[in-house]
Amino acid sequence: MSKVKIVLIIIAALIVFVLAIQVINASKYKMVVNVVEGENVAGVNVTTERLDFGDLSRNNGAKRFVSLKNEGRISTYIMVWKFGELSELVNIDRNFFTLEPRLEEETKISFEVNIPPSAETRKYEGRVWVFRIPLLWTIF
Amino acid sequence: MFKKILIASLSVLVVAGGIAGLSAFEAHVINVTAKIENALEVSSEEIDFGTVFPQEYLAEPLTIRLSDSFMAEERVDDVDYIIRQKPKCGWTIMKGTVLIGDTRTGEVLIDENGEPYVSCEPEPQEPPVVPAEYPQQEVPVWGELPSLCQYISKTPDMAPEPGNDTAMPSFHQPYKVIGDSPNYELVWNDTYGRLSKLEGDTADEWLIDLAVPCFGDYCAQDWEEWVKSINEAAEPSMYTQPIANEHKIFGCDLWVEVGAISRVVNLENKDANWDIIPGDGIEGKVSYNKRGSSFKGVVVAQGLKSNSQYQLTINGPGGGGVGVGSTNDLIAGSACDAGNQYCGGWWTGSQPIVCQLGGSAGWEGFYVFDLISCSGTATKAVTDSMGNLYYEFDVGLRAGAYSGVKFLIKESFSPWQGVMFETEPLDFVIE
Numbered sequence: 209m210s211k212v213k214i215v216l217i218i219i220a221a222l223i224v225f226v227l228a229i230q231v232i233n234a235s236k237y238k239m240v241v242n243v244v245e246g247e248n249v250a251g252v253n254v255t256t257e258r259l260d261f262g263d264l265s266r267n268n269g270a271k272r273f274v275s276l277k278n279e280g281r282i283s284t285y286i287m288v289w290k291f292g293e294l295s296e297l298v299n300i301d302r303n304f305f306t307l308e309p310r311l312e313e314e315t316k317i318s319f320e321v322n323i324p325p326s327a328e329t330r331k332y333e334g335r336v337w338v339f340r341i342p343l344l345w346t347i348f
Numbered sequence: 349m350f351k352k353i354l355i356a357s358l359s360v361l362v363v364a365g366g367i368a369g370l371s372a373f374e375a376h377v378i379n380v381t382a383k384i385e386n387a388l389e390v391s392s393e394e395i396d397f398g399t400v401f402p403q404e405y406l407a408e409p410l411t412i413r414l415s416d417s418f419m420a421e422e423r424v425d426d427v428d429y430i431i432r433q434k435p436k437c438g439w440t441i442m443k444g445t446v447l448i449g450d451t452r453t454g455e456v457l458i459d460e461n462g463e464p465y466v467s468c469e470p471e472p473q474e475p476p477v478v479p480a481e482y483p484q485q486e487v488p489v490w491g492e493l494p495s496l497c498q499y500i501s502k503t504p505d506m507a508p509e510p511g512n513d514t515a516m517p518s519f520h521q522p523y524k525v526i527g528d529s530p531n532y533e534l535v536w537n538d539t540y541g542r543l544s545k546l547e548g549d550t551a552d553e554w555l556i557d558l559a560v561p562c563f564g565d566y567c568a569q570d571w572e573e574w575v576k577s578i579n580e581a582a583e584p585s586m587y588t589q590p591i592a593n594e595h596k597i598f599g600c601d602l603w604v605e606v607g608a609i610s611r612v613v614n615l616e617n618k619d620a621n622w623d624i625i626p627g628d629g630i631e632g633k634v635s636y637n638k639r640g641s642s643f644k645g646v647v648v649a650q651g652l653k654s655n656s657q658y659q660l661t662i663n664g665p666g667g668g669g670v671g672v673g674s675t676n677d678l679i680a681g682s683a684c685d686a687g688n689q690y691c692g693g694w695w696t697g698s699q700p701i702v703c704q705l706g707g708s709a710g711w712e713g714f715y716v717f718d719l720i721s722c723s724g725t726a727t728k729a730v731t732d733s734m735g736n737l738y739y740e741f742d743v744g745l746r747a748g749a750y751s752g753v754k755f756l757i758k759e760s761f762s763p764w765q766g767v768m769f770e771t772e773p774l775d776f777v778i779e
Contacts, residue, residue, distance in 0.1 A: 225363065235382040242416060248408070250390040251415030252427055252543070254606045259384060262415035271389040280379035307380060316385070340380045 235338040239294050239319070241270070243327045259336060261321045269322040274338060275314040278307045283346040285339075288317065292334030297321050306343065386638075390604040391453075402562035403574055407503075412604055413551035414543050422612065425635035425646075426544035429606040431554070432536050433497035433522040436599030437468035439476050440493070441486040444596040447493070449476030453601045454492050458532045462525050466492045493599035496558070497522040498587060500600055501578070502539040503555040508548055513541040518559035519575050519582035522600075541604075546612070546635050546648050556602070564591030610637045610645060611776075615757065615768040617651075624771065632737065632768055634755050639777045643717075643745045647729070649737040649757060649768060657727040657760040658737065658767070660718040663695065665752030665773065670707035675750045677706070678778075680713030682745040687722020691715060712754075717743040727760050751775045 241261035244251065250270070251263030261270040278284050284307045288300050301318045319336070390412075400406065418424065435454035438447050454466040468491055475488040498520060504513035516539040527533045541552050559578055562571055567588055575584040615632035616624045632649025647660060664676030671677060676694075683692025684703040692715035693702035700714070707713065718728045718741065729739040737757075753775070757768035 221363075237384060240417070246411065249411045249413070250604060251413045251418070252388055252390065252429065252604070252606050253415040253418035253421075254386045254388045254427060254609050255418065255421060255424060256384040256386050260415070260417055262388065262390075262418070263413070264390070269391040271391075273385040273387055274382055275385050276380060276382050278380045284380045338382050340382065 230339055230341055231337075233340065235274075235340070237274070237336045237338075239290070239292070239298060239321075239334040239336055240331060241294060241297070241321050241323070242331045243323055243329050245329050259319055264321070264323045266323050266325050266327055269320060271318050271320045273316045273318050274336075275316050276307055276338075276340075277314045278309045278311065280342075281309050283308055283343045285341040285343055286317075287339040287341065289337040289339070290319075290334060294321070294332040294334030295336075297323065297327075297332065298334065307340075386607075386609050388604075388606040390606075391601060400558070400560045402560055402566070403568060403571065404560040405557065405578075406560075407555050407557045410554040410556050410602070411551060412541060412543070412554065414545065419545065419550065424609060425546050425612040425633075426542060426610045427606050429541050429543070429604055430536075430538040431502055431516075431541065432538050432603045432605055433500060434601045434603055435466040435495055435497065436493045436601045437466075437491060438493055438597075438599060439472075439488040439490055440597060441478060441482060441488055444489070444494075444593075446482060447597040447599075448479060448488060451493075451599065451601075453603070456523060456534055458525055458534060460529070462527075462529060462532045464523065464525050464534065468492055494589070494593045494596050495522075495600060496598040497600040499559050499561055500602075501555075501557040501559065503557060504541070505553040507553075512544075512547070512549060513552055513554075514539055517579040517582075518557060519579040519584075519587050544610075544635070544646070546633060546646050561587055561589045563589045563594040566591070610635045611774075613755065613774055614771040615647075615649060615755065616771055617767060618769050630768060632757070634770070634774075636774060636776060638775070639779065641779050643741070643743040643750075643776065643778065645741060647737060647739045647741065647757070650735060652731045652735045652737055652757075652767065654731055654733050654735045656731050656735075658718075658729045658731065659716045659725075659727050659756075659758040659760050659764060660729050660739065660741065661692075661714055661716045661756040661758055662774070663754040663756065664713040665754070666712055667710060668712075668752055670709060670711055670713075672706070673748060675748075675752060676711065676713035678713065678746045678748045678750060679715050679753070680704075680707060682743075683713070683715035683717075685744070685746070686715070686717075687719075690725060691717075691719055691722035715743075715745075716758075717741065725760055729757075745778045747778050749777050 238258040242263045244263045244265055246265045249265040253260045253262045259272045286305055286307050288303045299320045436451055437454045438451035439449040440447055454468050456464055457467050458464055471490045478484055478486050499518050501518040502516045504511055504515055523534055523536045525532050526535050543549055572584040575582050612633050612635045617628055617630040619625050630651035634647050636645030664679045668676055680694050694707045695712045695714045720726045720728055731737045752773040755770040756766050759765045
């Protein structure tokens with residue numbers, strides 16, 4: 209095996225290694241909304257185990273929030289991934305930004321779902337991963 | 349071959365261990381926390397009142413209820429929410445008389461003179477296409493729509509009697525600025541609602557009414573009388589609209605914002621071994637807010653003596669800390685703040701000690717919080733003729749984090765026998 213090949217394999221392995229760590233350390237949440245019949249109906253649920261938007265009739269919307277705080281010494285890059293059926297209906301107000309360390313206030317990301325008139329009356333589910341990638345060079 | 353398998357296995361082990369180790373290290377060192385907030389904002393469907401005329405009065409329904417998933421959760425009971433009116437921004441053509449495209453909620457800001465203003469920034473990048481039925485030379489204008497908020501009322505359903513939601517009549521200001529320069533603060537004129545499984549109130553049917561204003565000098569003679577009939581406190585001259593706004597599209601965004609949430613803990617009769625006595629019919633629930641400025645909630649119980657008083661007591665964790673700021677210390681101190689006779693203090697395991705600074709190891713802070721007076725034993729919690737108890741409490745406690753709290757229902761006479769106890773400890777934060 210040539211030296212170049214070995215170096216490439218090591219680099220690829222390192223990339224996989226780093227990606228695996230980021231996936232493991234990402235905050236992972238389930239999202240759910242239950243579309244119900246009727247007009248102007250909003251059934252609420254504010255438990256914190258998942259991003260539950262409750263029961264919503266068509267044309268209604270709801271927002272839930274994830275708060276972030278960096279209590280370490282390193283700036284952290286925040287990246288939010290959403291996937292699944294519900295993700296198409298969910299808008300995120302902040303994504304791909306740097307979270308500075310030791311800010312007194314928490315940074316909030318809002319997840320807003322809007323139920324279109326064409327939605328079926330059933331449960332829609334999706335998932336959100338919030339990656340927190342350390343910008344190691346900011347420690348110096 | 350064996351050597352290769354061994355090397356491969358070791359490599360996998362090292363990589364997996366490395367990933368796990370580095371993950372833990374990164375999670376520890378980076379220290380960025382992410383958590384879901386127990387808050388929710390709901391924007392209602394467009395309530396289109398259509399073309400209206402001055403001094404018309406129209407109504408549309410709005411239902412706020414506990415969701416199916418919340419109803420299925422046994423450990424939570426109720427939510428408190430507000431209905432807030434916010435300015436609306438949108439694209440208009442034909443001098444503001446036609447609304448096209450998407451709308452957005454405006455942000456209320458305060459200028460350096462303490463005057464509130466509405467910001468619709470940032471403007472959406474792409475204006476909508478002018479519909480074919482309108483002149484194509486029209487240029488969509490982005491901005492705040494004339495406000496409808498002050499003309500919208502919120503009428504609650506008054507269920508369960510006598511009602512646990514507040515009302516907001518038309519002709520009110522949706523917000524105001526308080527404070528002095530430079531510490532101005534925006535205060536919203538919110539409407540408050542409450543939903544609770546224990547209280548049998550799982551849905552609120554609101555009526556959203558619109559009282560249409562008049563324009564310029566073209567108000568009917570009975571305008572003032574009409575405004576006063578809807579909201580006696582309103583000053584009618586404040587609610588006429590300039591003639592320039594006639595025929596324009598007005599708007600207001602209604603936001604339902606849910607904040608407080610409460611947790612439910614079962615109450616049961618227990619034997620000397622602290623095991624639940626099943627099937628004795630003595631049982632209940634306590635629902636309480638996880639966070640707030642006071643310890644607030646509801647006790648519902650059955651199987652008690654009829655028409656009898658019961659003492660409701662919280663105790664700190666047995667064997668828990670007794671130092672300053674501990675749950676035991678906070679409870680004992682709060683009881684001491686309320687009085688120094690029977691309200692509470694420290695329970696040594698054999699006798700109460702009232703209002704002593706600091707406890708000893710093994711003691712529990714305790715607080716009998718439903719006494720009518722701390723110099724007597726009479727209580728506010730009284731059962732009905734069937735032995736059922738329903739009692740709403742709102743107890744001032746010292747600020748701090750309370751964990752491992754016991755909840756007891758006791759007889760109100762010596763030896764103050766406990767008849768019902770929590771099945772799991774209570775945890776809450778007093779701000």
